[in-house]
Amino acid sequence: MSNAITHARSWKRPPLIGNAWLRWAIIVGALVYLVAALSTVEVNWERVSLGLSQGWRFVEGFLAPDFTSRSRDIWRGMEESLTMTVTSTVVGCLISIPIGLGAARNIAPLPVYVVCRAIIAVSRSLQEIIIAILFVAMFGFGPFAGFLTLSFATIGFMAKLLAEDIEDIDETQAEAIRATGAGWWQVINYGIQPQIVPRLIGLSFYRLDINFRESAVIGIVGAGGIGATLNTAMLRYEYSTAGAILIMIIAIVLVAEYLSSLLRKWVQ
Amino acid sequence: MLRVESLTKTYATGDKALNGVSFEVLSGQVVGLIGPSGSGKSTLIRCINRLVEPSSGRVFLNDNDVTRLGRSELRRTRRRIGMIFQEYALIERLTVMENVLSGRLGYVSFWRSLLRQFPQSDVDKAFALLARVGLTEQTDKRASALSGGQRQRVGIARALEQDPELLLVDEPTASLDPKTARQIMRLICEVCREQNLPAIISLHDVFLAKMFVDRIIGLRAGKIVFDGAPAKLDNTILTEIYGEEDWTEIHDDGHAMTPDNTEGSELSRDERMAGIT
Numbered sequence: 001m002s003n004a005i006t007h008a009r010s011w012k013r014p015p016l017i018g019n020a021w022l023r024w025a026i027i028v029g030a031l032v033y034l035v036a037a038l039s040t041v042e043v044n045w046e047r048v049s050l051g052l053s054q055g056w057r058f059v060e061g062f063l064a065p066d067f068t069s070r071s072r073d074i075w076r077g078m079e080e081s082l083t084m085t086v087t088s089t090v091v092g093c094l095i096s097i098p099i100g101l102g103a104a105r106n107i108a109p110l111p112v113y114v115v116c117r118a119i120i121a122v123s124r125s126l127q128e129i130i131i132a133i134l135f136v137a138m139f140g141f142g143p144f145a146g147f148l149t150l151s152f153a154t155i156g157f158m159a160k161l162l163a164e165d166i167e168d169i170d171e172t173q174a175e176a177i178r179a180t181g182a183g184w185w186q187v188i189n190y191g192i193q194p195q196i197v198p199r200l201i202g203l204s205f206y207r208l209d210i211n212f213r214e215s216a217v218i219g220i221v222g223a224g225g226i227g228a229t230l231n232t233a234m235l236r237y238e239y240s241t242a243g244a245i246l247i248m249i250i251a252i253v254l255v256a257e258y259l260s261s262l263l264r265k266w267v268q
Numbered sequence: 269m270l271r272v273e274s275l276t277k278t279y280a281t282g283d284k285a286l287n288g289v290s291f292e293v294l295s296g297q298v299v300g301l302i303g304p305s306g307s308g309k310s311t312l313i314r315c316i317n318r319l320v321e322p323s324s325g326r327v328f329l330n331d332n333d334v335t336r337l338g339r340s341e342l343r344r345t346r347r348r349i350g351m352i353f354q355e356y357a358l359i360e361r362l363t364v365m366e367n368v369l370s371g372r373l374g375y376v377s378f379w380r381s382l383l384r385q386f387p388q389s390d391v392d393k394a395f396a397l398l399a400r401v402g403l404t405e406q407t408d409k410r411a412s413a414l415s416g417g418q419r420q421r422v423g424i425a426r427a428l429e430q431d432p433e434l435l436l437v438d439e440p441t442a443s444l445d446p447k448t449a450r451q452i453m454r455l456i457c458e459v460c461r462e463q464n465l466p467a468i469i470s471l472h473d474v475f476l477a478k479m480f481v482d483r484i485i486g487l488r489a490g491k492i493v494f495d496g497a498p499a500k501l502d503n504t505i506l507t508e509i510y511g512e513e514d515w516t517e518i519h520d521d522g523h524a525m526t527p528d529n530t531e532g533s534e535l536s537r538d539e540r541m542a543g544i545t
Contacts, residue, residue: 176357179317180430181347181374186381190370194361 061239062246070233070241077229078248080143081215084225088147089208092154097200099155100162101188107166107174116159123156132218143224150211150218157210161203162196169195198267205260209253216249269295269466270316270434275325277311277490285311287490289325293434296464298457300477300498303487304510309470312487313436316468317349318342329434347374350427352456354439356419358411358426365407367422368394371429390429397425401455417448424456435460435467442472449473453480474506 017023067074102108102116131152135145174191182190219227226245233241270293277286285308293299301309314320316327318334327334334345350371358367372390373381380386386394398404401421406414411422420440427435437456441449453469457480460467471477477484478498486494486501486509494505503515 170360172353172355172357173359175319176351176353176426177359177370177373179319179346179349179351179436180371180426181343181345182370182381183343183373183378185378186373189378189382190359190362190366190373194359197361 058239058242061241062243064240065244065247066238066240067244070229070238073229073232074226074241074245074248077219077226077245080146081212081219081225081227082252084143084146084150084215085208085212088150089154089204089211091147092151092211093158093200093204093207095151096155096158096162099159100166103159103163104166106169106171107184107188107192116163120156120160120163123152124160126152128153128214128218129221132221132223136222141222141224146215146218146223146225149223150214153214154207154211157207158203162200165196165199166192198264201267202260202264205256205263209256209260212256213249213253269293269297269330270468271328272312272316273326273328275312275315275327276323277308277315277320278323285490286315286322286325289487289490289492291485291492291495293466293468295466296460297483298460298467298469298481300481300484301468301470301487302472302474302477302484302509307487308490309487310438311490313351313438313468313470316434316436317346317351343374347430348433350430350432350435352420352423352427352435352437352440354442356411356416356423356443358419358422360412361410363408363410364398364403364414364422365394367411368397368425368429371426374430393431394425394429397428400428400459401425416444417452420444420448420452421455424452424459428459432465435465435469437467437469439470439472441476449476450479457481474501 015023017026099116099119102112103120105113108116128149132145132149135148139145139148169192173195174187177187177191215223215225216227216230219225219229220231222228226249230242230245233239233245272292273290275286275289276284278284287308289308289312301312303309311320315322316329316334318337322335325335329345329349332345334342337345359370362370366384369384369386369390371394372386376386376390395404395407398407401424403418403421403425406418411419414422423440435456440456441452444452453476456467456469459465469477469481478501481498484494484496484498484501485492486505488509493508494501506515507513
């Protein structure tokens with residue numbers, strides 16, 4: 001019995017990279033690269049000190065927000081932004097459903113899958129600003145270009161997440177429906193839809209608040225909304241008005257966040 | 269009724285799950301399918317309704333070759349083959365009633381099923397089946413709110429709602445406790461006897477198989493190594509199916525191990541329904 005205890009008494013977690021040489025080479029290499037990369041960044045300290053005072057004026061404006069003197073512009077911008085956000089989220093989500101179905105490998109035939117994945121890839125690889133510039137050039141300044149931009153971006157986002165959700169479903173539930181002799185649409189409606197609807201609703205609300213934030217950004221390139229108002233305020237050095245707009249954006253995003261978390265809890 | 273001829277299934281990975289399996293099931297016969305994990309039980313059951321496509325061989329249901337059916341004919345055949353699953357495979361977020369009615373999907377149009385407008389006869393049948401399996405009070409509950417035994421009863425009701433000519437049952441008791449497992453097996457076998465419905469039931473538990481089925485087929489590495497009455501299942505045959513092991517406990521009929529092993533016929537009606545209601 002006594003000589004049964006011959007095993008070692010110290011234990012250490014095995015390292016992620018077994019080879020000690022390789023491990024240290026990677027750590028030292030990463031540090032050297034970091035130092036080298038930082039040393040190439042040129043900082044113009046004069047410009048920074050100039051910018052600091054400008055930045056401070058901005059912060060001052062932010063601390064003393066002026067909601068009143070440009071209130072008409074702000075309200076119009078907000079109204080445009082909210083309209084853009086809601087319409088583009090609804091349209092984008094509706095279009096993303098068939099594309100998401102087609103982009104799920106477990107239910108779509110290969111040719112459909114390839115086409116739908118390509119649509120998603122195009123939508124996701126083009127950043128909102130680039131699309132907004134394109135649509136502004138095509139349809140002129142204003143919220144219509146913004147609406148198209150956000151719808152387009154929503155399709156890529158929603159369809160991708162939806163497709164991944166469908167690929168992750170519990171296959172046996174769909175199999176059981178298939179075994180009853182149900183058709184393809186019935187399998188979707190009974191075997192798959194109940195499994196993905198809660199997340200679909202949650203994602204739609206998440207996208208709603210992303211679209212609102214994006215609407216503030218694409219306004220800067222002329223696609224209407226609160227972004228255009230914000231841009232004008234900045235160009236006029238009206239930092240108090242800009243501060244007021246930023247505060248309103250933050251408030252609306254917070255409210256949207258809170259409402260969407262409530263809704264997600266409710267649909268679970 | 270059902271005739272399987274030299275059925276073979278080789279998966280894309282090269283694994284040979286079934287290797288020349290042939291047998292016949294007569295109407296009203298309840299067949300137990302036993303064998304070690306990976307011996308091809310699930311594959312065999314799924315090849316019959318082509319949830320898994322067999323590589324070669326034939327499956328005849330009432331002299332119809334299931335393996336040669338086109339897509340819509342396959343759907344029409346599948347709706348007459350009820351299937352009960354190991355993990356119940358209920359649609360968790362739908363109500364018990366929707367789950368049972370989903371057994372009729374092969375018979376109703378997409379729009380009717382989308383709007384949940386099933387024919388009155390289907391609804392009547394669903395209520396009758398829910399009463400039969402003792403779940404009348406759970407009709408509008410979500411499937412996810414039920415216990416394991418209740419869920420499997422919903423699974424049974426869904427399969428019967430199809431008006432099946434054949435039941436395929438894949439490990440119906442694997443996720444259940446011994447008492448519920450017996451009640452579920454008893455329910456399935458009673459229903460089969462009532463309707464003269466043939467069934468193929470794959471089982472892990474040899475003791476349960478011996479207790480309930482008319483005939484046992486033993487699979488090993490995709491081949492049938494035993495086909496006969498449960499009483500003939502002795503140590504030599506169990507060793508042939510599963511490999512060398514001490515089998516004495518199974519033949520003792522487990523009197524010492526499990527208190528709840530009395531034969532179904534000896535139980536009073538109340539006791540038999542105890543776990544069902």
